[in-house]
Amino acid sequence: MADNHTLWADVQLLALHAPELARTLRPGQFALARDPTTLDPYLRRTLWLYHIEGARVAFTLPARDPLVVRARVGDTLDLLAPLGRAIEFDSNARHVLLIGEGTRVAPLIAIAHDAIAQGRAVVLVTHTPFLPHSAGQGAWPAHLLSPEIEYRTGDGLDAELIAWADAIVASGSAQLYRALADAVRAARYRLEPGFARVLMDLPMPCGTGACYACAVETSRGVKLTCADGPSFDLIEFANQRTR
Numbered sequence: 001m002a003d004n005h006t007l008w009a010d011v012q013l014l015a016l017h018a019p020e021l022a023r024t025l026r027p028g029q030f031a032l033a034r035d036p037t038t039l040d041p042y043l044r045r046t047l048w049l050y051h052i053e054g055a056r057v058a059f060t061l062p063a064r065d066p067l068v069v070r071a072r073v074g075d076t077l078d079l080l081a082p083l084g085r086a087i088e089f090d091s092n093a094r095h096v097l098l099i100g101e102g103t104r105v106a107p108l109i110a111i112a113h114d115a116i117a118q119g120r121a122v123v124l125v126t127h128t129p130f131l132p133h134s135a136g137q138g139a140w141p142a143h144l145l146s147p148e149i150e151y152r153t154g155d156g157l158d159a160e161l162i163a164w165a166d167a168i169v170a171s172g173s174a175q176l177y178r179a180l181a182d183a184v185r186a187a188r189y190r191l192e193p194g195f196a197r198v199l200m201d202l203p204m205p206c207g208t209g210a211c212y213a214c215a216v217e218t219s220r221g222v223k224l225t226c227a228d229g230p231s232f233d234l235i236e237f238a239n240q241r242t243r
Ligand code: FES
Pocket: 203, 204, 205, 206, 207, 208, 209, 210, 211, 212, 213, 214, 215, 224, 225, 226, 227
């Protein structure tokens, strides 16, 4: 492990020297790390891809996770990766809108960099209206973002932004996802399949489809966040209860 520091609020950054992973991990995917103090294969922690630079791969996880305290620079981490489905945009998607809430912005940053590298225009918004004021859950700090990401805070469900977008990825609460579905229908008259995706952030202890801890109910039946996600089409949740 090459780095372990708090990025902002409850977001911890773990960076690894991992040339193979740097070649194979794609935005939207994740890794599962085993806690070195236990042999239990079903107690893995989710690490969200944050940034890849050369052979260095940076992930984020909650700063309160015990793994953060135990992992030291120089340690070797036992990882399962890459896991989950990558976020791919249609070749015609020139405008990408990324909407996150508080610390849940973190997994969107790798997606933003990848979309920009593909020549797409990206607007990243920290959507603040649903955030609890007391939880240290303010807007993602602008100084942590590279300048090519156009960054806003406030209303990520702005009708003009939604009309501008060719594709949307959101990362936040069930309340945000329900409101996003309504806002898309209001701004574009209907919610098309493939237009908006949402990231589910649930504990994924095994990552292999064995434990069902990450099951979510969708309009197409029960799906597993680890195997079928962690991103899902918003249309699958538009009329569902999400956790
Ligand atoms: S984490 Fe066990 S089934 Fe998804």
